[in-house]
Amino acid sequence: MTGLVAVTRNVLVATHEFCTSTTTVVTGDDGSCLVVDPGVTPAELDDLAAGLAARRLHVAAGFATHPHWDHVLWSRSLGAGVPRFATAACVVAAAAGRDRGLALAEVDAPGTDGELFAQLTPLPSGGPGVVPWQGPRVDVVEHRAHAAGHAALLADGVLVAGDLCSDLEVPLLDLDAADPLGDYHHALDLLDALAPDVRFVVPGHGHVGDRAELRRRLAADRRYLTDLASGRGDDDPRLTQDWLVRDHRAQRAAVERRA
Numbered sequence: 001m002t003g004l005v006a007v008t009r010n011v012l013v014a015t016h017e018f019c020t021s022t023t024t025v026v027t028g029d030d031g032s033c034l035v036v037d038p039g040v041t042p043a044e045l046d047d048l049a050a051g052l053a054a055r056r057l058h059v060a061a062g063f064a065t066h067p068h069w070d071h072v073l074w075s076r077s078l079g080a081g082v083p084r085f086a087t088a089a090c091v092v093a094a095a096a097g098r099d100r101g102l103a104l105a106e107v108d109a110p111g112t113d114g115e116l117f118a119q120l121t122p123l124p125s126g127g128p129g130v131v132p133w134q135g136p137r138v139d140v141v142e143h144r145a146h147a148a149g150h151a152a153l154l155a156d157g158v159l160v161a162g163d164l165c166s167d168l169e170v171p172l173l174d175l176d177a178a179d180p181l182g183d184y185h186h187a188l189d190l191l192d193a194l195a196p197d198v199r200f201v202v203p204g205h206g207h208v209g210d211r212a213e214l215r216r217r218l219a220a221d222r223r224y225l226t227d228l229a230s231g232r233g234d235d236d237p238r239l240t241q242d243w244l245v246r247d248h249r250a251q252r253a254a255v256e257r258r259a
Contacts, residue, residue, distance in 0.1 A: 004051050007200050007208055010136050010156040012055075014048060016040045018108055019205045020168055021070060023048060025057070026155045028135030032060035035078060036153060036160055037071045037204060042111045045075035052078075061085060061133040064120055065162030065204065066147040067094035069101035072118040073109065080116065085131055087142050088122040089149030095120075141194065145187035147174050152191060157199035165191065165217045166206035170224050170238050172247055175254045184225055192218050228255055 004012040004025065012025040016039050024036040038048055052059065062084035064072045072094050074084060086094065094101070098118045105112040123140065124132055131138040131153070138155040146163045153160040163172065164187060173180035191214075201214040209217065220236075227233035233252060239245050 004048075004055070007158055007202070008156045011158045011200075011202075013202055013208055014051070015207075016044055018070070020207070021205055022202055022208075024153075024158070024160045024202050025052065026135060026138055026153075027055075027057060028060070030134075031057055032133070032135050033057045034061050034063060034131060034133055034135055034138060034155075035059055036063045037065055037162070038062065038075070038078065039070055039073050039109075041109045042075060042113070045073065046077045049075060049077035060135065061131065063131055063138075063151075063153065064090060064094070064118075065152065065160065066090055066150040067097060067101070067118070068147055068163070069104045069118075070108075071162070071204065072101065072120065073105065073112060074116040074119070075113060076116065083121045084119065085123055086120040087140070087149040087151050088125065089142075090147075090151065091120045091122045091149070093148040094118040141190055143187035143190055144177060144183040145174070146172055146184070148177075150187070152187075152194075154194055154197065157197065159191065159194060159198045159201045159214065161191065161201055161203050163204045164188075165201050165209075165214060165221070166203040166238070167209065167213070167217060168203075168206040168238055168240075169244060170233070170236050170248055171221050171228075173251050173254075175251060180251075181225055181229055181255065185222070188218055188221055188225075228252055229259075231256055 014023045018040040023038045026034040059079045064086040129140045141152045
């Protein structure tokens with residue numbers, strides 16, 4: 001894991017070796033912090049906790065952008081009783097897939113704390129779309145792309161995009177959804193509407209980019225989705241790893257079957 005890097009005054013980001021995963025930390029003036037999608041190995045989670053302590057930050061809350069195993073990890077070093085928020089749909093999906101997710105975690109992050117794994121608290125229903133903590137305002141933008149209950153966050157001009165807006169990965173669809181392509185297009189529309197308020201984007205897997213880079217990634221993702229709907233997309237420059245090529249071919253075949 002790379003050390004925590006300041007993106008803005010109130011946002012820090014750490015990057016991990018596994019799939020170039022990112023952990024985002026939103027800090028408050030009182031020393032509290034919100035930890036988003038912490039990862040990945042138990043040792044990295046402990047290093048993250050040590051890095052926060054070195055900055056005299058204490059974890060007040062967590063947030064999981066979506067229910068996939070590498071986004072619902074936690075460690076006692078971050079605080080066993082800390083509320084870890086997610087959308088209601090994410091909480092349901094994470095609970096339903098908990099056993100499978102934990103088995104996947106044990107492959108790439110052996111020693112994952114099974115008791116704390118995917119223990120999420122739903123955001124209050126009917127209230128404003130914000131994380132309920134005492135630090136800086138963190139807006140929640142829920143959508144259906146990639147996974148049920150996926151959410152992006154906007155804090156201090158930083159868009160924490162979860163598993164969207166990657167410079168390294170093509171859009172990966174939720175093929176169990178009724179309309180995976182439509183869901184993804186809708187999510188991109190939501191993020192595009194936020195772009196004027198965004199200074200930086202942090203993907204769940206990839207590198208931090210500025211507003212111009214966000215717009216470039218949104219355009220690249222739209223282009224890929226259009227190609228995918230036409231049975232193309234093999235030439236996307238992000239298809240550099242075998243698993244990505246395999247997933248691309250699987251979702252292209254699934255889209256063709258739906259046509």
